[in-house]
Amino acid sequence: MYKTNINELALFGGKPIFNELLHVGRPNIGNREQLLARINNLLDRRWLSNNGPFVQELEQKLAGYLGVKHCIAMCNATVALEIAARALGLQGEVILPSFTFIASAHALQWLGITPVFCDVDPLTHNIDPIKVENVITQYTTGILGVHVWGRACNIDKLSSIAKKHGLRLMFDAAHAFGCTHQGKLIGGFGELEVFSFHATKFFNSFEGGAVTTTNDELAEKLRRMRNFGFAGLDNVIDIGTNGKMSEVSAAMGLTSFESMNEFIEANHNNYLVYSNGLDDISGVQLIKYSEKEKNNYQYIVIEIDEGSTGLSRDLLIKVLHAENVRARRYFYPGCHQMEPYRSNFPKAKLALPETEKLTSKVLQLPSGTAVGEEDISRICELIRFAVVNGAEISTLPESR
């Protein structure tokens, strides 16, 4: 036990347990020498962007690993989502969960498409297919499923709904690199899937992303659209944008790829230490990953049941932040509670009861290669201490 009395909590003036901040999403860094050699290489050959050799190598390696025909590297997942939605010809309304990072909704709105938020299944945190059918209208053109925390959506049901109603189906797989659905790596489901390789993802290329698909025609269109719509020198045939991945990002991506298994192992080990440390704390539930599937274990997600803990998720976050544990509340308050959606659809929350509950009780804890077992044990002990003393902590003025 690191604290014996609640006055020792940093929130109430005690010394923080950690001298340095512990983050959710601290980047994993692979072999520096390899990375620096690659950077020297790209500088020597003076090829810095525009479908350079490192980008092509990365695309080939990722497509091979994922078992998909096409992998089109992009500058980030947000732009990749925009390009993907445009390439699929989405317009009108597109159905997606509100329990996702704001980028999923913004990518659609940026194209003038109305995001229609659908409630989630509280057990999986993913879009609830039963509720999808309720929000289909004559304007609906597609469904954007999000594999939240790398746990696959109910792909089978979403596919049959899309088929039945003639809708396009794409997935935001920003969290799901290295994760499987029914034993098959995510990347080849729906018409296309979009990955993020942002610095905070377990596999990063500083900034970056990719679209994967098995459709040749779509792949060609995606490639054109990420490069202003060029179909050859001086010949533009689509509205395109600049979605290209730079060579330095691809160099980092290739380097991360070489260490990917170590990153997953570190994450998995951290997950087990958390699981052990939080197991018997009443009102604190660590989300589970199916043992039948692969996951990258990047996200350590807990649900707080205030009725049992005596302290709210937000108060627990305050306690943790004061101790320099920068726990996060993804995806609070839900996309529907952020602008412009909050103003455009003020009644949206009425149809999103599970999302509303989830956004008030979920939080993420630090993990990745920057966080050690000892750190995690301390975080777990801190949470245990806060919960044991939850009722008392909640009454103090600093807690408000």
Ligand code: T4K
């Ligand atoms: N779809 C979904 C479902 C997503 O989750 C995301 C992104 C996207 C689409 C869009 O993907 P990208 O366009 O980004 O490729 C972070 C990430 O920026 C974002 O990529 C991620 N999801 C989201 C869940 O989290 P913020 O605004 O919360 O990041 P920030 O700056 O607060 O950083 C998170 C923590 O990481 C901080 O505590 C600091 C630490 N950090 C961050 C960076 C960048 C570091 O220690 N070092 C670093 O270099 O969005």
